[in-house]
Each structure stands twice: as C-alpha cells, then as structure tokens.
Amino acid sequence: MSAHTTQMDDLRLVAQPSAVPCAELFVRVILADWSLLPMLDQVTATTGRLVGAVVDEGTPSRPAFLTVRLRLREDALVIEVDDDLPDPAPPRTRRGERVGVVPNPAGGRTTWCELPLPGGLNAGAVRLPHRKERRTLVDEPVTGEPVAADPAVLERLLDRMSDWSG
Numbered sequence: 001m002s003a004h005t006t007q008m009d010d011l012r013l014v015a016q017p018s019a020v021p022c023a024e025l026f027v028r029v030i031l032a033d034w035s036l037l038p039m040l041d042q043v044t045a046t047t048g049r050l051v052g053a054v055v056d057e058g059t060p061s062r063p064a065f066l067t068v069r070l071r072l073r074e075d076a077l078v079i080e081v082d083d084d085l086p087d088p089a090p091p092r093t094r095r096g097e098r099v100g101v102v103p104n105p106a107g108g109r110t111t112w113c114e115l116p117l118p119g120g121l122n123a124g125a126v127r128l129p130h131r132k133e134r135r136t137l138v139d140e141p142v143t144g145e146p147v148a149a150d151p152a153v154l155e156r157l158l159d160r161m162s163d164w165s166g
Contacts, residue, residue, distance in 0.1 A: 008069060009069070010068060010070070011067065011068050013067070014064075015058040015064040016060075016063050017055055019054075023068045026047075026068060027044050027068075030070050034072065036077065036126065043079065046094075046097070051068060054066045054083045058085065064084050064085050066082060067080075067082040068081055074123055075116060076115060076116055076117060076123075077115050078112055080110055080112045081112075082108065085109070086108075093113075097113055
C-alpha cells in the first residue's frame with residue numbers, strides 16, 4: 001500500500017445483511033464528496049464484496065463488528081474493511097486486484113484493496129470538500145444536566161424500524 005494518506009472517511013457497522021447496502025451508500029456519498037464518481041461502480045462492487053464476506057462468515061446470533069474505510073493515497077483509492085472475526089477466511093479477490101490482509105493485534109483483520117485513481121490522477125489533484133467544524137445539533141446543557149431524548153420521536157423511530165424488519 002502507498003504510505004501517505006491525503007483523505008480518509010470511515011463507517012462502523014454491525015455485520016448483518018443490511019451492512020452491505022449501508023456500505024454501498026457510504027461509498028456513494030464519499031465518492032460524490034471527493035468528486036470520484038467515475039470510480040463508483042468499481043468501488044461499490046469491491047466494498048460490497050469485502051463487507052459481504054464478513055457478513056457471510058459471521059454468526060447471526062452474535063454478529064461481528066466491521067469498519068469500512070476509504071482512503072486516498074498517492075495514486076490510489078484504498079478500501080479497507082476491519083473485522084473482529086475470530087478465524088476469518090482469506091478474502092475473495094478478482095484478477096488484477098491489489099489486495100492484502102493484515103491481522104489486528106486484538107483479533108480479526110484488516111482486508112484492503114487498492115484501486116488506481118482514474119485518468120492518471122493523484123490524491124493531491126482530487127477535489128476534496130471544504131468542511132467546517134461540526135457542532136452537535138443538540139443544545140448542550142449549561143447546567144450540566146443530561147440531555148434527554150424526546151419520547152415521541154423515539155416512539156416514531158422504533159415504529160418505523162419495526163416496519164422495516166417485518
């Protein structure tokens with residue numbers, strides 16, 4: 001892998017079947033943010049395959065956690081998927097892909113796949129968004145009292161989520 005990271009974004013997920021479409025949506029948002037939509041199909045397919053492998057290996061009753069990470073490095077976009085599976089199988093690769101696996105000291109692994117940037121671009125030439133400092137949308141209490149969630153909002157959220165699962 002290339003050494004210098006220019007930009008990075010990541011997303012932590014539970015290794016359930018819904019992780020694959022969530023990871024694909026994450027890829028779409030980040031590539032749009034980084035102005036790299038010409039890579040969308042390739043990066044989405046590769047990310048879906050790496051995340052899907054973790055989901056397939058996991059135990060549904062005790063799912064693993066995984067982190068999907070996208071990095072811009074020199075002349076490549078690197079997809080990384082961290083997992084905490086106890087004995088993961090090697091990743092499935094496609095011909096011509098530069099893929100690697102690095103064991104994590106705490107267990108699991110990081111699987112990475114490096115894809116060349118389109119048209120001879122390098123990471124320094126990729127137009128990145130100008131981000132401002134983010135503040136929480138919840139008013140911070142002045143008195144030190146904890147901020148409570150609105151029960152009506154939580155009820156609507158739980159009702160909506162139960163509709164999705166059933």
